[in-house]
Amino acid sequence: MEVLFTFLPRDNQQERLRAEFPEVNFQFLYKDKTHLPKADIVVTYGEDLTAQDIESTNNLKWIMVASAGIEKMPHAAIAEKGIVVSNVRGIHKTPMAESALAHLLSLKRALPFIYDNQRKKEWNRKTKSSELSGSTAIIFGPGAIGSEIGRLLQAFGVHTIGCNRTGKESESMDEMVSFNNSLNVLPKADIIISVLPSTKETRHLLKAEHFQAMKETAIFMNLGRGDLVEDRIMLDAMQNNEIAYAVLDVFEQEPLPDNHPYWTMDNVIISPHVSSHSGKYVERALDVFIPNLHAWLSGAKTPTNPVDMERGY
Known part of the structure; x- marks a missing residue:
């Protein structure tokens, strides 16, 4: 059994794998795909495999x-070979929820203003601080990550509205709406957060009319994928002051060009795709991968998070 990692875990993490699976030949090779034709399993961040890479494999099953x-993965080539794909859905919920809360509390409690005055050695108490308590938040994508954000927001006294494809009930959401009905609730939202993946249904889901429906005091945060909204529409909304703030962790073009108006x-607020x-x-x-590898070696061929x-x- 040959398992190829296309990124480099720390030495102690590599040792953990080798100690737990002495029968497995692990290859930890950054940007080196020479072992790909022999690999039975590949562990990747999902951005470094091409259709040509998949075609070069002989044993790859997972x-x-x-x-x-x-x-960013070569979907057609993977499907053609019948390769099983799984991910680590759910492990991002803690850091991403904390990132969302950090940005929101920073803006609500006027931390950028306070920090700027410190640099200027200026004693200015006109912070215009506000509170999260009593506000309303819409969370696009109330799955594992969105529900954790909702749970933390509820602890701060925020009313949470989840928005997904079906409007089906989700954890830590006081209300639910479908994508098709989002325009009906956007006017009452103080905070709008997206943690949606990039799919056919979510690409350019938010249009100019959605930002025009938002409060001028609203905070919009995109921690999901940059193609949720076309860059020109996002830029127009901010240049026209249709909302108060945009916290953007993802963009249509990454890295963000250094001449971009943002x-x-x-x-x-520009966050260079680091919220997770x-x-x-x-x-x-690895805590997700290791139990799955044990099961795979025992004959189970359906890992968790397919x-x-x-x-x-």
Whole structure:
């Protein structure tokens, strides 16, 4: 059994795998696919495999994606070979929920203003601080991550409205609406957060009319995927002050070009696709992979968190 990692876990994590699976030949090779034709299992972040790579494989049966998104993978080539794909859905919920709360509390409690005054050595108490308590938040994508954000927001006294494809009830949401009915609730939202994946249904889901329906005091946060809204529509909304702030962790083009207007806009917070980052990330991914590998070696061929390559999640 040959397992190829296309990224490099820390030495102690590599040792953990080798000690637990002495019968497995692990290859930890960053940007080196020479072992791909022999690999039975590949563990990847999902951005480094091409259709040509998949075609070069002879034994590959399972791709474990140490991420939630699979939009950059060669779907057709993988499907043609019947390769099982799974991901680590759910491990992002703690760091991403904390990132969402950090940005919201920072803006509500005027931390950028306070920090700026410190740099200027200016004693200015006109912070215009506000509170999360009593506000309303719409969360696009109330799955594992969105529900955790909802749980934390509810602890701060925020009314939560989940928005997904069907409007089906979801954990830690006081209300639910479908994508088709989102325009009906956007006017009462103080906070709008998206953690949606990139799928056929979510690409450019939010249009100009959605931002025009939002409060001028609203905070919009995209921690999911950059193709949720066309860049020109997002830019127009911010240049026209249709909402108060946009916290953007993802963009249609990444890295964000250094000449993009966002860099100099006071009402846009740029986060370089880091909301899920944590020193515990790979450790949590291995906690998903290891039980699945034990099961796979015992004959089970359906790992947890299977991905439907057609639906995109």
